[in-house]
Each structure stands twice: as C-alpha cells, then as structure tokens.
Amino acid sequence: MLNLVWVGMILMGVAVAAARGHMDLVTSSTFDSAKLAVETVITLTGIMVFWLGIAKVAEQSGLMERLGHAVRPMLRMVFPSLKRDSPALNSIMMNFAANLLGLGQAATPFGLKAMTELQAENDDKETASDAMVTFLVMNTAGVTLIPATIVAYRAAAGSVNPSEIVGTTLAASLGSTIFALLLDALLRRSRRFRQRV
Amino acid sequence: MFVAAVDAISRWSIPLIFVIVLGYALWHRVDVYNVFLDGAREGIDLAVRILPYVVSIFVALGIFRASGAMDSLAASLHPVLSIFHVPAEILPLMVIRPLSGSGALAITAEILRRFGPDSYVGRLASTMQGSTDTTFYILSVYFGAVGIRKIRHAMLVGLCADLMGFILSILFVRLAFGVK
Structure with a gap:
C-alpha cells in the first residue's frame, strides 16, 4: 500500500x-x-x-524504570504480545508522554528507539509485528493533551480564546484512537493481515 | 486562565525534564556526561537511517503539490463532502494532513488568517490539525528505519483513524460552538 x-x-x-x-x-x-x-x-x-542523550541518562539512573513501573500494567493491556520486562515498553511510554505534552519533536527519537527495540523482539524482520502496528497506529491517531503549536498559531492569528479548541481536539483524538485500537485488534487476527510464523 | 496554563506548560515542561532527569542522575552518582554522550550517538545513527525515507516522501509530496494534482484531488472530492456539510475550504487540509505535518500546518495557518481563528472553519481546521497526525510520513519513516517491508494493516487502520478523526472533529466543533 x-x-x-x-x-x-x-x-x-x-x-x-x-x-x-x-x-x-x-x-x-x-x-x-x-x-x-x-x-x-x-x-x-x-x-x-539531544533527547536520546537525556533518555540514556534517565535510563541509567533508574528514573525511567520508576516512571515505567506505574504505567506498565496499562501499556501491557494495549500490547499483549510484549514480554513483561520488554525494554520497548519504556521507550513507548516516553513517546506517548512526549505526544501527550505536545512535545512532537521529543516524540520522534523515543518512537524510533521503541521501533528498534520492538524489531529486536520481532521474529520476522521484514514483517511488522502486532506490537509495532499497534504502536504506530496509536502514533498516527495522535492523542494530545496540549496542542501547544496550534494554540500558539491561534493566538498569533488574534483569537479571542486561542485554547477553546483544546476540548474538541482531545475528544476527537481520543475517539479516533479508540476506534483505531479496536480496528487494529479486529484486523490483526483476520486471515488477510495476521502475522504468519 | 486556561491559556496561561497551556502556555506555562509548554514553556516549562522541557526545562523541568532536564532539571529532574539530570538532578536525579547526579544524586544517584551516575557518570552523567559520558552516559549522555553514549545515548546521543544513537541519534546520529537513527538520523542516517531515516534520511532516505524522508527524502522519498518529501519529493513525492512536492511533485504532487507543485503540479496542481492535490488541488484537483480536493476539487474532485468536493461534491461528496458537501453532502456532509464539510466546508470546501477545509478540503486541502484533509488531503494533506496524513501526508505532511509542515504542509498541514501551513494550510491551517492560511485558513486562520483568511477566515479568522474564531470562525467555524477556523475552529474546525484547528481541531483537525491537533487531533490527527501525519500517518503516511510516520509509517514510512518508522517502519523504514528498522527495515520492515510488509506493514500489514497499519496503513489501512491509520487512514481510517484519520477519517474518523475528521468526522469527530466536525461533530464536536458543531456541538461545542455551532456552525458560525
């Protein structure tokens, strides 16, 4: 495609x-x-x-592990195919956190790191694993708590209330993310798209 | 009040992350500087790996736009979308949003300037811009970086989610602000 x-x-x-x-x-x-x-x-x-340097420091100091502990059970629900202690879970967490805060530029390095770690656990190196598809689908659906860029553009364009679209943005992105997760869960088992091992 | 909060968060979050991460590491006697450099080297490697994918997308998109093919596509979709009361002005944004982040942002900025940020079209463009991401770009760069060739249902689900995001944007903007 x-x-x-x-x-x-x-x-x-x-x-x-x-x-x-x-x-x-x-x-x-x-x-x-x-x-x-x-x-x-x-x-x-x-x-x-820069961000991968910071991430390495957070990893070595044990900070990443502490943060990851809290959100791990939730992430494991979304990525049932990953091992309990998969290193990819930490990078996925950082990528989601950066996206939620509207730090799009920080999201990319963590996302690429997560993909590298997911690929290490992937049996067929040419075909996307279930976890990879779910991870990227969530990224493209793009849940954002603080759409900082667009609020700044609206303020620059002279809006009376630049941040009034935060609510509609969150609702729309949350809705489309849930839709994407359901569609993904449905299709990954289908005859046409399931992973053949 | 809310604007101030959003502004404060976008101003403070990155410096705060630095202070917390570096402070925590120093406290736990990590060799901060050398560990930072170790991680930083991975960045160069990733950049080299994604370069061909970024070039391929930018070139295809550049040709698609400069030739006028994108405008033709938007124009041909118009009759279908007018059934659902989608304003014609928003169409180029819907076409470009899955393909290019900076392209979409440029279109949104233009819509905000032309129709005003507090108009129906302005709010709709803002919501669509914020609530979906560049599906095509993300898929080819992320999969490309690790050498995946068969992407299974990722593209299909990604584009369906974009469409759902647009539909929900229209729905929620109408519910929250009306169509003025």
Missing part, C-alpha cells in the same frame, strides 16, 4: 503537470523537496542526539 500511494502521488503529479503544460514545476519541486528533506533531517538530528 505504501508502494501504491507513493508511486500514485508521483504519477498523478506528472500527469496533471503534463495536462497543464508546466512540467518544469515537477523538476524544480523535486530538487527543492529533496533539499528540504535533508534540511529537515539535519534539524531533527540535533533534536534526536
């Missing part, structure tokens, strides 16, 4: 550009986007280096 969306976007773009006679835009946007992507990753590198 990734293949289909990716190739589809490029082919549709080229076709529309051909129909409208501005193929030059395709060429220029290709190189502009590639450059922008590298700039984005370089910015992200600084952030990742």
Whole structure:
C-alpha cells in the first residue's frame, strides 16, 4: 500500500503537470523537496542526539524504570504480545508522554528507539509485528493533551480564546484512537493481515 | 486562565525534564556526561537511517503539490463532502494532513488568517490539525528505519483513524460552538 500511494502521488503529479503544460514545476519541486528533506533531517538530528542523550541518562539512573513501573500494567493491556520486562515498553511510554505534552519533536527519537527495540523482539524482520502496528497506529491517531503549536498559531492569528479548541481536539483524538485500537485488534487476527510464523 | 496554563506548560515542561532527569542522575552518582554522550550517538545513527525515507516522501509530496494534482484531488472530492456539510475550504487540509505535518500546518495557518481563528472553519481546521497526525510520513519513516517491508494493516487502520478523526472533529466543533 505504501508502494501504491507513493508511486500514485508521483504519477498523478506528472500527469496533471503534463495536462497543464508546466512540467518544469515537477523538476524544480523535486530538487527543492529533496533539499528540504535533508534540511529537515539535519534539524531533527540535533533534536534526536539531544533527547536520546537525556533518555540514556534517565535510563541509567533508574528514573525511567520508576516512571515505567506505574504505567506498565496499562501499556501491557494495549500490547499483549510484549514480554513483561520488554525494554520497548519504556521507550513507548516516553513517546506517548512526549505526544501527550505536545512535545512532537521529543516524540520522534523515543518512537524510533521503541521501533528498534520492538524489531529486536520481532521474529520476522521484514514483517511488522502486532506490537509495532499497534504502536504506530496509536502514533498516527495522535492523542494530545496540549496542542501547544496550534494554540500558539491561534493566538498569533488574534483569537479571542486561542485554547477553546483544546476540548474538541482531545475528544476527537481520543475517539479516533479508540476506534483505531479496536480496528487494529479486529484486523490483526483476520486471515488477510495476521502475522504468519 | 486556561491559556496561561497551556502556555506555562509548554514553556516549562522541557526545562523541568532536564532539571529532574539530570538532578536525579547526579544524586544517584551516575557518570552523567559520558552516559549522555553514549545515548546521543544513537541519534546520529537513527538520523542516517531515516534520511532516505524522508527524502522519498518529501519529493513525492512536492511533485504532487507543485503540479496542481492535490488541488484537483480536493476539487474532485468536493461534491461528496458537501453532502456532509464539510466546508470546501477545509478540503486541502484533509488531503494533506496524513501526508505532511509542515504542509498541514501551513494550510491551517492560511485558513486562520483568511477566515479568522474564531470562525467555524477556523475552529474546525484547528481541531483537525491537533487531533490527527501525519500517518503516511510516520509509517514510512518508522517502519523504514528498522527495515520492515510488509506493514500489514497499519496503513489501512491509520487512514481510517484519520477519517474518523475528521468526522469527530466536525461533530464536536458543531456541538461545542455551532456552525458560525
């Protein structure tokens, strides 16, 4: 499906550009986007280096373990396939915490670390495990307690009450996350999508 | 009052995390600086691994947008969505939200500027922006970073959840503020 969306976007773009006679835009946007992507990753590198350093300190000092203890039973309900003492649970917890606080930039390094640890426990290295799918589905549904960025944008645009959308945002994201978890639980056992070992 | 609280949290949470994590480690006699550097090295490795995936998505999205294909797609969806009273102005946001975070943010900023943050469209854009995430980008970068090729039902569930997020946004914004 990734293949289909990716190739589809490029082919549709080229076709529309051909129909409208501005193929030059395709060429220029290709190189502009590639450059922008590298700039984005370089910015992200600084952030990742920093947060993974902090995470290592929290891990070694035992702080992560103490925090993880409280939320572990809840996480194990969402990820029944993981081992009780799976190291991935700590990274998943940090990723969710960062997302909840609206610290999107801190969420990425913890998310990638969690994926690396989930992959270590995965039997088939080319196929996503149940836990990986659940983890990413929760990330894409995006529960946020404090949508800090959008509140700041609304304030900048002169809103009378910039944070009035916090309630609707939380309700909508909570609803779609629960929906995603249910759909995931249903599909991961289905004949078409279940993991074959 | 609430704005002040949100503002305070976004201002204080990161410095507080530093103080707590580093203070706790020092108290427990961890070799803080060297441990930090050990962890930091993992960041470089991850960055190198995700680079090809980020480039591939940015390029496809760039072509899709610059060619005008995205506007055509939004226009072709319009008749379907007008049945459900979805304002036409919000369509580009719904198309771009699963694909690109910065692209969606740019569209939301434009909607807020043009229609005002306290309009129906403005509140709807804000809620949609905050309540879903960039499904396509997250899936390809996260799975790509660890070498997963078969993603099973992740894309299907992710896109269905985005759609549900949009529907719920419309529902809750209407319930809470009406359609003005």
